[in-house]
Amino acid sequence: MTGVGFVWKNLYRKKTRTFLTFFCLFIAFLLYVALGSIAVVFSLDTVSGELGANRLQTSAKYSMIDDIPKRYVDEISQLDGVELVTHMSWFGGYYQEPSNMLVTFPVDPSTFFRVYPEYEISDEHLTAFLETRRGMVAPIETVERYQWKVGDIIPIGSDIYAQKDGNYTWEFELVGYYTPSQEGMSAVLLQFDYFEEANAFGPGSVGWLAIQIADPELAPELAQKIDSMYINSSDPVRTATESESNRQFLAQYGNITLMMSGILLAVFFTILLVCANTMAQAFRERIAELGVLKTIGFNDFRLGFWMLSEAILLSVLPAIFGVVFGMGLLMAVGSSGAAAMFVPTPPMPVLLSTAASSLALAAGLGVLVGAIPALSTTRMTIVDAMHA
Amino acid sequence: MAFIELNNVVKNYAKGSEVVHVLQDLNLSLEAGDFLALMGPSGSGKSTLLNLIGGIDQPTAGRVVVAGSELGSMSSSQLAKWRSESIGFVFQFYNLLPFLTAQRNVELPLLLTNLNGSQRKENAMTALRTVSLDDRAKHKPGELSGGQQQRVAIARAIVADPQILVCDEPTGDLDRQSAQEILALLEILNEQFKKTIIMVTHDPLAAEHAKNILHLDKGVLVESGQTEVAT
Incomplete structure (x- = not known):
C-alpha cells in the first residue's frame, strides 16, 4: 500500500456516500461541459467560420x-x-x-x-x-x-x-x-x-x-x-x-449565455455545498483515526495533504467522467442532423477548452472543500483527537 | 543517564478559566528493557504520563528524556519522526483502521520508511507471525475478535522495530482469556525482543505481568515496587 492507495481506500470507505457525491458531481460537470460549450458558441462567432x-x-x-x-x-x-x-x-x-x-x-x-x-x-x-x-x-x-x-x-x-x-x-x-x-x-x-x-x-x-x-x-x-x-x-x-x-x-432563444451561466452557477453552488458536507462528514468521522496516525508518526503536513488530495480526487474523478460524457453527448447531438440546427455543436477547440476549464474548476472545487478539513487536520493535537 | 528519565515534570491543562494540575513535580527513571505497569485511579495522570513518554504531549515544565532524546526541545514534525522510529503504541480500543485489512493496518507505520512495497508487506507479515495472526492477514478488523484485533495492534506497534512500547490499558476491553494472551505476548516482547514496555492498567492481575509497578495518585507517584512473579 502507498500513500496514494491509502487516500484511495479512504475515499471509498463509505461507498454509498461516495457514489452519490460522485453522481452529483458527474451530472454537474456533464451539464457544465454541455451547457458551457453551447454558451460559448452562443456568445462567440463560432458558427460560420x-x-x-x-x-x-x-x-x-x-x-x-x-x-x-x-x-x-x-x-x-x-x-x-x-x-x-x-x-x-x-x-x-x-x-x-x-x-x-x-x-x-x-x-x-x-x-x-x-x-x-x-x-x-x-x-x-x-x-x-x-x-x-x-x-x-x-x-x-x-x-x-x-x-x-x-x-x-x-x-x-x-x-x-x-x-x-x-x-x-x-x-x-x-x-x-x-x-x-x-x-x-x-x-x-x-x-x-x-x-x-x-x-x-x-x-x-x-x-x-x-x-x-x-x-x-x-x-x-x-x-x-x-x-x-x-x-x-x-x-x-x-x-x-x-x-x-x-x-x-x-x-431568438433568449439570452442563452446568461441563462446557462445562471444554471451553472446554481448547479455549482449546490455542488459546492454537497462536497463540503461530504468532506466535513469524512473529517468528523475520522478525527480519532487521524489522532492514531499522528501517534504512529505521520506528520501534520502529510495527513493534511492526504485530506486535501481526497477532496480533490472526490471532485476531479467524477468531473473527468462528466467531461467525457458531456463531450460525447454534444458530438452525438451534432451528428444527429436536425438537432444540430437548434443545438449548435461546439467546435473541437471550444470543447477542449471547456473540458480543460471543467477539470481546473473541479480541482479548484476540491481545494476549496478540502482546505478546511486539511487545515483542521494539521492543527489538531493528538490528545484532542484521541479524546474526540 | 537512564533510558527514560523524567525530571521535575509538571503538566497542567486549562479547562475554561480553571487550571487542572495533572502531574506535579514528577521524577522517574527507567532502564532499557524494563516492563513497567502504571496504576492508579481515573484522573491520576497515568495516561498523561504515558503521553509525555510517548512524545504525543509536551510537559508544562520539567524535562523528559527518552532514548537519549530530549522531547521538550523537539518540534512537532521532529517528534512525529521520532515517534515513528522509537515508539510503538497499543491502545485500549485497538484503534485499527476499519477499512484496511490486518496486513495493511500493520503496514501503516512502514509508509514512513524507505522500504518498498514488497519489503513492507514482508515485514508486516513477519510482525503478524510474531503475534500468531499471519493466517488472518487478509481479514478486516470487523472480522476479528477483540483479542485478535489487539494482537494486530501490537503487530502494528512492533513492525517498525521500536525500542519502546507504550500501552494504554491494552487489556481493558478484553475478556480474561484474551487479556492473558495479550499480556503473555507483551512479556515475550519484553523478554525475547528486549522491548522496553510501559503499560497503563487498572487491573492488578495485568500489572503482575510487569517487572515494576508504579502507582500514581493526583499526579504524584505514591508508591513503587517490583512484582514478585510474572505469570
Whole structure:
C-alpha cells in the first residue's frame, strides 16, 4: 500500500456516500461541459467560420419566417461589390416520421455550391442535381444513416409546404451527396425549381438570400445599401454578415449565455455545498483515526495533504467522467442532423477548452472543500483527537 | 543517564478559566528493557504520563528524556519522526483502521520508511507471525475478535522495530482469556525482543505481568515496587 492507495481506500470507505457525491458531481460537470460549450458558441462567432466572412445574409426585416420576393436575387446581383447571390427556403422536412427531422432547404444548385464551397460535392453529383427536376442531395452521413442509395426516390414530409394537391409528403430523387467540411453542416438540399413549381403557396418567393461579396470590408456598406433598396417596399429586408445573422438567429432563444451561466452557477453552488458536507462528514468521522496516525508518526503536513488530495480526487474523478460524457453527448447531438440546427455543436477547440476549464474548476472545487478539513487536520493535537 | 528519565515534570491543562494540575513535580527513571505497569485511579495522570513518554504531549515544565532524546526541545514534525522510529503504541480500543485489512493496518507505520512495497508487506507479515495472526492477514478488523484485533495492534506497534512500547490499558476491553494472551505476548516482547514496555492498567492481575509497578495518585507517584512473579 502507498500513500496514494491509502487516500484511495479512504475515499471509498463509505461507498454509498461516495457514489452519490460522485453522481452529483458527474451530472454537474456533464451539464457544465454541455451547457458551457453551447454558451460559448452562443456568445462567440463560432458558427460560420472564416468562410462566412465574405458572405451577407438577407432576410425579411421583421421575421425570419417571412419569405422575400425571389426577384431580389437578380436585383441584388447587379450591385457593385456583389459577386454572386443564391437563395434558400426553410422546408421543415422529415423522413418517414416527424421525429426523423431533416434540415431541408430548397436551393438553386447552379449558385448554391459556388457561394458555399464548404459543401464539397463531386462534379458528377452536381451535374445530376442540376439536371434532375426532382433532384435532392444530402450529406454523406445522412445518406449512410438512412441507407439511401443514389437513384432512390425519397419521401420527404414537410411541416410547412403542401403540394398543389394538398399532399404534404414530397418525393425527391437522391442524385448525390456532399461531404461537409465543417461540423454542423447537415442540410438536405432540394431542387428549388421543382419545389417552386409544385408548392401550394405558388412561385416567386424564397426564404433568404446568401450574398457572396468581393471584399469583406465592404460588408457594412453593402448591407446598408441593400436594406435601403427595399425600405419602403412591402417586403423590407434586413441584411447582415452571415456571422451576425447566425448570432441573431440563435438569440431568438433568449439570452442563452446568461441563462446557462445562471444554471451553472446554481448547479455549482449546490455542488459546492454537497462536497463540503461530504468532506466535513469524512473529517468528523475520522478525527480519532487521524489522532492514531499522528501517534504512529505521520506528520501534520502529510495527513493534511492526504485530506486535501481526497477532496480533490472526490471532485476531479467524477468531473473527468462528466467531461467525457458531456463531450460525447454534444458530438452525438451534432451528428444527429436536425438537432444540430437548434443545438449548435461546439467546435473541437471550444470543447477542449471547456473540458480543460471543467477539470481546473473541479480541482479548484476540491481545494476549496478540502482546505478546511486539511487545515483542521494539521492543527489538531493528538490528545484532542484521541479524546474526540 | 537512564533510558527514560523524567525530571521535575509538571503538566497542567486549562479547562475554561480553571487550571487542572495533572502531574506535579514528577521524577522517574527507567532502564532499557524494563516492563513497567502504571496504576492508579481515573484522573491520576497515568495516561498523561504515558503521553509525555510517548512524545504525543509536551510537559508544562520539567524535562523528559527518552532514548537519549530530549522531547521538550523537539518540534512537532521532529517528534512525529521520532515517534515513528522509537515508539510503538497499543491502545485500549485497538484503534485499527476499519477499512484496511490486518496486513495493511500493520503496514501503516512502514509508509514512513524507505522500504518498498514488497519489503513492507514482508515485514508486516513477519510482525503478524510474531503475534500468531499471519493466517488472518487478509481479514478486516470487523472480522476479528477483540483479542485478535489487539494482537494486530501490537503487530502494528512492533513492525517498525521500536525500542519502546507504550500501552494504554491494552487489556481493558478484553475478556480474561484474551487479556492473558495479550499480556503473555507483551512479556515475550519484553523478554525475547528486549522491548522496553510501559503499560497503563487498572487491573492488578495485568500489572503482575510487569517487572515494576508504579502507582500514581493526583499526579504524584505514591508508591513503587517490583512484582514478585510474572505469570
